[in-house]
Amino acid sequence: MVGLNLSRNKLTGSIPLDIGRITNLNFLDFSRNRLSGGISTSLSELSHLGVLDLSYNNLSGKIPQTTQLLTFNESSYMGNPSLCGRPLVKSCPGDEAHHDPNYSVVDNGDAINNSDDNLITQGFYIAMGLGFFIAFWGIFGTILFNKSSRYAYFQVLNRVEDYVYVRVELMKSRLRKTSLNQ
Template identity: 40%
Template sequence: MLNGSIPMQLTRLTFLAVLNLWQNKLIGPIPQGLQFNTFQNNSYIGNKGLCGFPLSKKCMIVEPPPSEEDNDLKFTSGFGWRAVMMGYGCGFVYGIAIGYLVSKSRKLQWLVSLVKGE
């Protein structure tokens, strides 16, 4: 009464001539490679959860939900030098505009007193 998936490490066993996994509770894709490519459908009879070659049941590819690391990678991969330069450029223009407006209002006494420490 085996259950779970068939370990990929079994594909390394080149001396296997026959594989009988009948009437178990195995699930997931059947490993591919070396000896596993030579086994017939009848090696897997009674395992309703198995899929892939040599069975006619195709495996559905299910992607795991994105992890926080994936989200961080997506953020940093789209955050290149162009985005940084755009931010610096916008900040520079905004700073110049605010500086110009403050100097035009001629109310710089608070700035002078702040610099002098009064």
């Protein structure tokens, strides 16, 4: 694994055009610097790149629409106010409007996620409540109404309490011994 972390170094200028020549680069972090200019298409030559962080710089222009660079999410590019294009919600001037049905842009330019989570529905909440009710009363009701179960339950609790008490006392005595020997 080959990584290059140049974050938080107050670097200025642009991303080197020949950065793509670094073979087998898996991790590249230029975040929180003062880099400006566009994103070089040579980054798309980094075929082994698994982590890319260009966030919080002064990069501008359109993110190159290469397969390699589109695999990274919005957090890799955030904090660059003049950067636009996918995977950012902000579309570039002159492009046809970038429309993702899961996002809406409000007046202040912030994106709001409108996606509906199909897993969490009314049926999900009903099933969760019913499951909790049955499990709770299945265990608590048995302990409450069955004398032998209640006795066994508290007997187990007493054994656990005794075990924990003995273990804590043993640890305390070992710590005292080691502190006195030093």
